[in-house]
Amino acid sequence: MPALRPGLLLPSGLLLLAALLLAACGDRDAAGEEQAAATPPTVVVYSARNEQLIGPMLQRYTELTGTPTELVTASAGPLLERLKAEGENTPADLLVTVDAGNLWQAAEAGLLQPLNSQALNAAIPEYLRDPQGRWYGLSVRARTLVHHTQRAPAASLSGYAALAEPAWAGRLCLRTSRKVYNQSLVAMLIAERGEGPTESIVRGWVENLAAPPFPNDTAVMEAIQAGLCDVGIVNSYYFGRLQRDAQDATLALHWPSEAVGGVHVNVSGAGVVKHADQAVAARNLLEWLASPQAQRKFAGDNLEYPANPAVEAVPQVAAWGAYTPNLINVSEAGRLQADAVKLMDRAGYR
């Protein structure tokens, strides 16, 4: 009976395995090369921004200009690792990601090329883009205070630092320090106030916590609604989503005034990949994304603020009122990120 022999099983198993590995590695490159060879040239977009948000934008761009696009989505960390690993052979032309810290990391790792684009420089305010033009913010999210309108009336609030005061003991809810949004916020506070004062603020926050930090911004707001705490810090669009899901007037956003440093903002943004095959086409796409034509949808679909000041926010967002942003360049969030992580460790902010 010609049955399986143990002696043959091993080598054939290993061969099969090797073949599988090769196939798994080969797939990716092939896909990229085929696309690059197609005409008109396809712009390959690596995106850490949600597929439902970036996909429709690219479709619209293709409809308008005839330029085909290809979208690869993953989390920011893996995308950067992938760009590094692919090096000169990368099929990517444009990198889209959330959080200025991630954009800074990409630029710092030499993955993006500087653009000297009049159109982009005119469309995007200076504090929302890389000083060397390697990336540009495209939408703005405010990381600001959310509060219970009765238990913590607006008059009792005055910015991030005040939440460290004893008056808020047992009344504050925060998201975990693992989230890059909080790392960026603390990095921006360091840039604004210096490390010592920021550390006392964060320590004060930790002392005032009503519960261990939550895994997401929505949970923070739910805890405030449920009565566990009275105030928290969230990204503005999460508040927008909560409003959209359930009309509830008990929560409101609060904007720290200019007198206490203004509102800390973060961006989602994009840059042209250093080894892009279609650098010009990618740049055109980026310029379009920053243009008034695209900005309203790009920001509005996620209830964010357009980075281009010529464009108004969608009505739901505009209804939250005007705020004064802190004008420190958002790239500081990246430069000071490691310091922020260590500071939060020291302060016991988990």
Added chain:
Amino acid sequence: MALLALPTLLPLAACLAALGAPWSEHWGHLFGVVLPGVAGNTALLMLLVVLQAGLLGSGWAWLTARYDFPGRGLLHAALLLPLALPGYVLGFVAIHLLDYAGPVQSAWREAGGGPQPLWQIRSLYGAALILGLTLYPYVYLMAYNAYRSIGRNTLDMAATLGQTAVFRRIALPLAAPWIAGGLLLVAMEVLADFGTVALFNVQTFTTAIYKSWFGLFALDAALQLASVLVLLALALMAVQRAVQRRGRMVQRGPGLPRRRLRGGAALAASGGAAGFVLLVVGLPLGLLLRWSLAHLSVELDPRYLEWLGRSLLLAGSAAALLTASALLAAYLERRQPGRRTLQLGARAATLGYALPGTLLAVGLYAPLAALENALADWVAPGWVTQSLVLLLLGYWARFMAVAHTPISQQLARVTPSIDEAARTLGVRGWRLLHRVHRPLISGALASAAALLVIDVIKEMPITLMLRPSGFDTLATRIFELTAEGEYERAALPALTIVLAGLVPVALLLRSGHGREDRAEPTPVPLAGRPGTEALHAA
């Protein structure tokens, strides 16, 4: 043989070398700020989990081993079911259910219970509770077999002391080495756990290593943290070996008949055990099913199939690779019995069960990435660090014991005299392997492969840290979704993993751990943990 052990020895060497390496820029921070908290948390967590697992495991075992009550056989099997629940799955179900804004506490407030939280589930205590509930079966299994194998003669002598005294003064001391063995396995699992503590946002060695690498981008610092962890893991393993060596009691005379419980006592025993299993396994499974169905239209998309496919690809490749290598090694050992280098190699290769996955991941990545850099002029970038090779090496290091232990033990039962007998009948060469050996060892091969498949599907830290970027599997999706608090969306991948995890529990029961009357059961060590297969020697 050295080859077999290389994936285990390389990270060990890398970690130990990092002890002597110059301090990185982050080391001051890690040593001064992170390490004290991490060490305290790890110690407290280990203490709480070991206590809980010890009480639950030995308590339930005493009940099912010494007493008879309606449904005992079924409940005995059911008490092993938590083995199929990874802590990171039971954990997120518990958080979603029991957190402040969850249904239980919301209902309490609506019933007029006041705004004060009833408890704080997302805490070290919550993590300890969940780990205890998922790990106690190790102790249960050991204690059950120990209690069952206490001889009648011993007990007859002891009966004069009265029933509670029997437990306290005879059974417990006799079973102590077994229970200690189970508790040590639990302690090792706690030290190695990543998914559960990450979920509960508790800083332990494993999460600190992950954070150093992926949060501070400081691989050298992660390696130095891992070097401290190596010392702890090796110490635990030394204790375990010592406990094992101290010998175990041997049953003399027939096993003791169980005392039949009647009336209220029987009801309490059946009801208690059934209620416990329903609460710990039934309720979470039901919730997972409900959430999976609620989100099925969104979640059951091509991506889910892609994650499932990758989990299976990894599990299948690892199972094939490891069983084949273990088989090869076992034949080498058989050919040259008693050769010291072979024995040492096998022992080193199977160390991995005691070494946390995060440690193996950092320890493999650092030297191989350095090698890749050094060869940058000759090889394509990412040929190791961005390929599945690294991942398979990680599984090799962690799970070789799962393959090697049962296969080599089973092959040892195929004695040279069997070969000789076959040869006198004219069966030799390949036909000997095929017609004599294969039927004798195929059971061990199959169960080893099945266990490996499950272990790899459940595995989280190695997969998370060593996978090519963007190569998501079921387990890494659960990590990412639950880190963002998207618990219900994690239900479908979690349910898939749990259902797969039921296979080894079924194997375990079939192998005879559940049926003490079977003549000669095939030993299936529990996921390659030494000690757990020795149960039948008694």
